Amino acid sequence: xxxxxxxxxxxxxxxxxxxxxxxxxxxxxxxxxxxxxxxxxxxxxxxxxxxxxxxxxxxxxxxxxxxxxxxxxxxxxxxxxxxxxxxxxxxxxxxxxxxxxxxxxxxxxxxxxxxxxxxxxxxxxxxxxxxxxxxxxxxxxxxxxxxxxxxxxxxxxxxxxxxxxxxxxxxxxxxxxxxxxxxxxxxxxxxxxxxxxxxxxxxxxxxxxxxxxxxxxxxxxxxxxxxxxxxxxxxxxxxxxxxxxxxxxxxxxxxxxxxxxxxxxxxxxxxxxxxxxxxxxxxxxxxxxxxxxxxxxxxxxxxxxxxxxxxxxxxxxxxxxxxxxxxxxxxxxxxxxxxxxxxxxx
Amino acid sequence: xxxxxxxxxxxxxxxxxxxxxxxxxxxxxxxxxxxxxxxxxxxxxxxxxxxxxxxxxxxxxxxxxxxxxxxxxxxxxxxxxxxxxxxxxxxxxxxxxxxxxxxxxxxxxxxxxxxxxxxxxxxxxxxxxxxxxxxxxxxxxxxxxxxxxxxxxxxxxxxxxxxxxxxxxxxxxxxxxxxxxxxxxxxxxxxxxxxxxxxxxxxxxxxxxxxxxxxxxxxxxxxxxxxxxxxxxxxxxxxxxxxxxxxxxxxxxxxxxxxxxxxxxxxxxxxxxxxxxxxxxxxxxxxxxxxxxxxxxxxxxxxxxxxxxxxxxxxxxxxxxxxxxxxxxxxxxxxxxxxxxxxxxx
Numbered sequence: 001x002x003x004x005x006x007x008x009x010x011x012x013x014x015x016x017x018x019x020x021x022x023x024x025x026x027x028x029x030x031x032x033x034x035x036x037x038x039x040x041x042x043x044x045x046x047x048x049x050x051x052x053x054x055x056x057x058x059x060x061x062x063x064x065x066x067x068x069x070x071x072x073x074x075x076x077x078x079x080x081x082x083x084x085x086x087x088x089x090x091x092x093x094x095x096x097x098x099x100x101x102x103x104x105x106x107x108x109x110x111x112x113x114x115x116x117x118x119x120x121x122x123x124x125x126x127x128x129x130x131x132x133x134x135x136x137x138x139x140x141x142x143x144x145x146x147x148x149x150x151x152x153x154x155x156x157x158x159x160x161x162x163x164x165x166x167x168x169x170x171x172x173x174x175x176x177x178x179x180x181x182x183x184x185x186x187x188x189x190x191x192x193x194x195x196x197x198x199x200x201x202x203x204x205x206x207x208x209x210x211x212x213x214x215x216x217x218x219x220x221x222x223x224x225x226x227x228x229x230x231x232x233x234x235x236x237x238x239x240x241x242x243x244x245x246x247x248x249x250x251x252x253x254x255x256x257x258x259x260x261x262x263x264x265x266x267x268x269x270x271x272x273x274x275x276x277x278x279x280x281x282x283x284x285x286x287x288x289x290x291x292x293x294x295x296x297x298x299x300x301x302x303x304x305x306x307x308x309x310x311x312x313x314x315x316x317x318x319x320x321x322x323x324x325x326x327x328x329x330x331x332x333x334x335x336x337x338x339x340x341x342x343x344x345x346x
Numbered sequence: 347x348x349x350x351x352x353x354x355x356x357x358x359x360x361x362x363x364x365x366x367x368x369x370x371x372x373x374x375x376x377x378x379x380x381x382x383x384x385x386x387x388x389x390x391x392x393x394x395x396x397x398x399x400x401x402x403x404x405x406x407x408x409x410x411x412x413x414x415x416x417x418x419x420x421x422x423x424x425x426x427x428x429x430x431x432x433x434x435x436x437x438x439x440x441x442x443x444x445x446x447x448x449x450x451x452x453x454x455x456x457x458x459x460x461x462x463x464x465x466x467x468x469x470x471x472x473x474x475x476x477x478x479x480x481x482x483x484x485x486x487x488x489x490x491x492x493x494x495x496x497x498x499x500x501x502x503x504x505x506x507x508x509x510x511x512x513x514x515x516x517x518x519x520x521x522x523x524x525x526x527x528x529x530x531x532x533x534x535x536x537x538x539x540x541x542x543x544x545x546x547x548x549x550x551x552x553x554x555x556x557x558x559x560x561x562x563x564x565x566x567x568x569x570x571x572x573x574x575x576x577x578x579x580x581x582x583x584x585x586x587x588x589x590x591x592x593x594x595x596x597x598x599x600x601x602x603x604x605x606x607x608x609x610x611x612x613x614x615x616x617x618x619x620x621x622x623x624x625x626x627x628x629x630x631x632x633x634x635x636x637x638x639x640x641x642x643x644x645x646x647x648x649x650x651x652x653x654x655x656x657x658x659x660x661x662x663x664x665x666x667x668x669x670x671x672x673x674x675x676x677x678x679x680x681x682x683x684x685x686x687x688x689x690x691x692x
Contacts, residue, residue, distance in 0.1 A: 148551065148553055148557075148572060148573060149552070149553045149557030149558045150552070150557055150572075205494065206494075206495070206496065206556075207494055207495045209556060210552070210555060210556025210557070210560060210565070210569070211494075211495030211496055211552075211556070211569050212495045213608045214556060214560065214562055214565050214607075214608065214609050215607055215608060216560055216607055217607060219556070219560050223556070223557050226494060226496075227494060258607075259605060259606045259607050260605045261560075261561055261562055261563060261604075261605050261678075262559045262560065262561060263560050332607075
């Protein structure tokens with residue numbers, strides 16, 4: 001029986017807060033050694049104190065899973081100051097309280113009403129992040145009312161180029177890319193620029209979100225694009241290029257907030273992401289590259305030193321069918337009720 | 347106070363059957379003099395006997411509205427025969443039992459699982475329709491699994507060209523067009539080829555359907571496209587070109603079949619279509635052309651002789667605000683709860 005064992009990292013995941021956190025965090029912790037937690041909680045994670053408190057909550061919720069550790073981020077808002085950023089790394093050489101700051105474009109996804117319209121305003125913050133070696137994570141869609149939704153990611157690439165040119169030593173991750181244009185732009189950039197790719201964007205086109213059928217459980221931001229875009233993402237993920245890392249963007253919402261008018265954006269994949277990735281990579285004869293895409297490339301780019309010191313759990317994927325549960329609590333997962341040809345070995 | 351009085355025609359509307367018919371048919375009959383009823387009921391309207399029975403049901407439901415008359419259609423299926431078509435016009439020169447036949451592409455909209463994949467198969471039927479002067483209505487999206495949803499209308503234009511070239515005397519209506527490509531193709535064709543345009547496609551882009559927000563009550567087939575497409579549709583509707591007629595494609599579905607996963611396709615506009623059209627036409631300084639777009643062009647193209655003999659009700663639109671009801675029964679209308687600057691005078 002085919003098996004694959006490695007230390008898995010999910011470099012983009014939403015745990016939310018409160019009861020939802022308690023329910024979903026262990027579903028990530030049981031498979032992954034490290035996960036980068038998004039800071040767009042309610043209220044957001046803005047300060048070092050916020051990040052410390054949030055990390056404790058997550059560690060408490062996941063205490064049964066040794067060898068899992070959350071990597072913290074902070075939300076960069078128009079009023080974030082360089083001083084607030086310095087707090088995340090009290091002394092150089094230490095492990096920072098948060099490893100990355102995340103910028104959300106105003107109004108374009110869940111809890112982004114407080115997001116950014118003018119990236120220039122953030123340059124003093126980016127300057128300090130570059131100095132401290134903190135990573136900048138970008139939701140790569142351009143805000144503003146004169147851009148159509150399906151064009152926002154392509155329109156953002158100019159903004160990305162300008163930030164990259166201005167801060168040559170800043171490590172930047174364009175999150176959950178969805179277009180061939182983004183793949184090519186990131187490929188053309190220097191090695192301090194990388195991207196995450198979700199598992200659902202390796203499978204979906206817009207037809208499965210809102211054209212052929214309207215499927216709110218497949219709806220996320222940025223929305224899946226065309227088949228040519230999806231194919232470019234698969235190509236990037238299996239390429240072995242260390243610029244492309246796995247980030248699930250797994251985002252839980254209760255069923256009634258998905259099956260409604262104006263549903264929340266987010267696809268819940270955390271507990272099935274690794275089996276699905278194994279299925280996709282196997283289909284493309286690239287199973288030997290999965291441990292890089294969904295693990296090693298992340299801890300190299302993020303320089304997750306703790307991997308050397310602290311225990312990091314391994315996951316073993318095994319080729320045997322699993323049926324995706326209809327629900328996890330009141331959250332309907334991606335591929336609900338469908339069968340995947342890989343599973344996680346207990 | 348601005349007023350506008352004319353005989354309105356809705357050349358594409360769904361009444362469905364049973365209780366839904368009883369509820370929605372009067373909402374059309376109270377405003378429109380004529381309406382072309384789509385035959386994709388359950389079961390479908392396939393034969394002259396079906397059409398006679400369905401017309402009676404509609405007339406019964408609308409008996410309080412004198413001067414309204416439904417125009418019947420039949421559903422053209424792979425097994426429709428020329429003989430079945432001849433039944434719709436028992437003797438030449440008479441008013442036909444159905445004025446048009448409608449082709450649905452397989453699987454692409456509500457009740458289209460029995461639809462067509464191979465248009466060649468239908469050529470014997472088209473031949474008889476051409477001979478009898480019956481009109482061919484086409485849902486203009488190309489079926490088949492290798493075409494992306496957003497491309498289906500453009501892909502269909504080749505099929506349309508071939509049918510038009512093969513049957514030069516067949517009157518053809520491409521229904522509910524959604525792209526600038528369809529506008530231009532219809533414009534380039536001879537005068538026996540026309541198109542209907544809905545009111546929601548004059549207002550929506552897919553951002554308001556499934557990208558910026560996911561709004562199932564705006565979801566229909568074909569889905570709204572880009573801003574440039576919407577603008578081309580507005581241009582066509584207000585142009586004064588008699589090839590472009592109003593057809594609402596109003597399609598009622600109960601709320602629970604819209605606010606769910608894999609919702610039904612269809613936007614319910616019947617009771618607010620004329621006020622909305624007046625608002626749009628006024629915004630574009632084209633109010634004087636509304637009576638043509640939403641009336642005269644239809645009865646000319648369809649040669650609705652009954653207009654001369656039978657009473658045809660007039661509608662008076664008046665510039666005064668109306669608030670769209672949240673619901674009509676359990677059907678949530680387009681623009682639910684919003685205010686329109688025009689109303690229908692009682």
